[in-house]
Amino acid sequence: MRVLGIESSCDDSSISLLKDNFCIEFMHSQAHIECLAPYQGVMPEVVAREHCRFLPELIKTISHTIETVDAIAYTAGPGLAGSLLIGSHVAHTLSLYYDIPLIPIHHIEGHILATVIEHGDLWQHGPVLILIVSGGHTQLVYSPERFKYHIIGQTRDDAAGEAFDKIAKHLGLGYPGGAKLSHLAAQAQERFPKNLLSIPMMKNHNLDFSFSGLKTQATTTDYLSYGLSLEQYCATVEYTIVEALKVKTQRALEQHPLCRSLILCGGVAANTSLRKALAQLCVNKKISFFHPHISYCTDNGAMIAAAGLYHLQHQGPALKRTMFIQPRWSLNEEPEQNPSAS
Ligand code: KG4
Ligand code: ZN
Numbered sequence: 001m002r003v004l005g006i007e008s009s010c011d012d013s014s015i016s017l018l019k020d021n022f023c024i025e026f027m028h029s030q031a032h033i034e035c036l037a038p039y040q041g042v043m044p045e046v047v048a049r050e051h052c053r054f055l056p057e058l059i060k061t062i063s064h065t066i067e068t069v070d071a072i073a074y075t076a077g078p079g080l081a082g083s084l085l086i087g088s089h090v091a092h093t094l095s096l097y098y099d100i101p102l103i104p105i106h107h108i109e110g111h112i113l114a115t116v117i118e119h120g121d122l123w124q125h126g127p128v129l130i131l132i133v134s135g136g137h138t139q140l141v142y143s144p145e146r147f148k149y150h151i152i153g154q155t156r157d158d159a160a161g162e163a164f165d166k167i168a169k170h171l172g173l174g175y176p177g178g179a180k181l182s183h184l185a186a187q188a189q190e191r192f193p194k195n196l197l198s199i200p201m202m203k204n205h206n207l208d209f210s211f212s213g214l215k216t217q218a219t220t221t222d223y224l225s226y227g228l229s230l231e232q233y234c235a236t237v238e239y240t241i242v243e244a245l246k247v248k249t250q251r252a253l254e255q256h257p258l259c260r261s262l263i264l265c266g267g268v269a270a271n272t273s274l275r276k277a278l279a280q281l282c283v284n285k286k287i288s289f290f291h292p293h294i295s296y297c298t299d300n301g302a303m304i305a306a307a308g309l310y311h312l313q314h315q316g317p318a319l320k321r322t323m324f325i326q327p328r329w330s331l332n333e334e335p336e337q338n339p340s341a342s
Pocket of ligand 2: 107111134135266267298299
């Protein structure tokens with residue numbers, strides 16, 4: 001079985017071809033970084049136009065092999081309406097022309113199932129706790145069995161990636177600056193203050209996050225007046241965000257002792273300090289820790305193809321297979337427009 005994955009939820013156009021054993025035959029992505037540089041942020045109209053430009057070009061590179069594909073998985077939501085529309089129409093057109101079934105995929109489930117590419121079926125060992133950290137989402141999810149997701153904690157305002165990006169932008173690191181901030185933080189080599197910024201949401205007993213207060217504190221603190229270098233300040237910012245994520249993940253594991261594994265996914269899962277902190281937490285708790293390979297953390301077509309293939313393998317003919325988009329769509333909800341109805 002071979003599945004084509006098409007991702008276009010925000011500002012990355014990406015396609016990928018995956019074989020039966022989740023082996024990646026092809027992946028090509030085009031980030032819209034250049035055209036967004038003047039805006040220092042995502043402009044919905046601009047990225048929709050970029051998807052129009054890039055997706056047909058990317059599809060052309062695999063046109064010789066599309067006929068033999070068994071299914072086309074595409075991101076149906078959540079995401080920017082214009083971006084989702086372009087990707088879903090490309091998928092639908094190919095599906096009609098070549099008579100290939102479509103599989104609509106939830107973007108966040110794509111991030112989660114990107115772990116299957118390297119690590120296989122994680123649910124065979126028991127319930128899983130998932131920490132999703134991206135530019136748009138920060139959620140703790142308890143997954144008792146495959147395809148079942150209970151959101152047990154989430155951000156009340158900004159996502160962790162958004163906090164990284166906004167603080168990075170303020171520090172003059174460009175957009176999106178999360179990875180750049182992290183790169184500079186590594187150069188501080190552990191010499192930085194750990195209590196300069198407050199770790200948010202520590203004085204309550206829930207599993208929710210909040211990063212907008214930290215963003216304000218971090219962008220109004222004059223780090224030079226504390227004698228810190230930019231690298232040291234980046235390390236302080238990174239430490240504070242990582243601690244906020246780690247403490248709530250630890251609490252979630254304590255409240256869900258049946259979990260045998262922790263999955264870290266989403267763009268911020270590429271962050272080395274976060275990976276290290278959670279790896280140590282899992283050693284302490286004697287559970288397994290999984291995250292996608294760094295190439296499949298930020299938005300990509302392989303994670304969508306992997307989710308499509310995983311659904312095909314486990315749900316096969318029962319799968320709902322029509323074209324729709326849903327820009328606002330929570331992971332624990334069925335899509336509003338039930339695809340099986342059309
Ligand atoms: O999942 P993703 O590609 O897009 C969304 O679905 O939102 O995540 C992108 C986010 C951006 O905020 C980016 O700055 C952040 O992931 N990111 C990082 C790192 N690499 C990507 N944040 C911190 N450290 C990194 N190494
Ligand atoms: Zn994403």
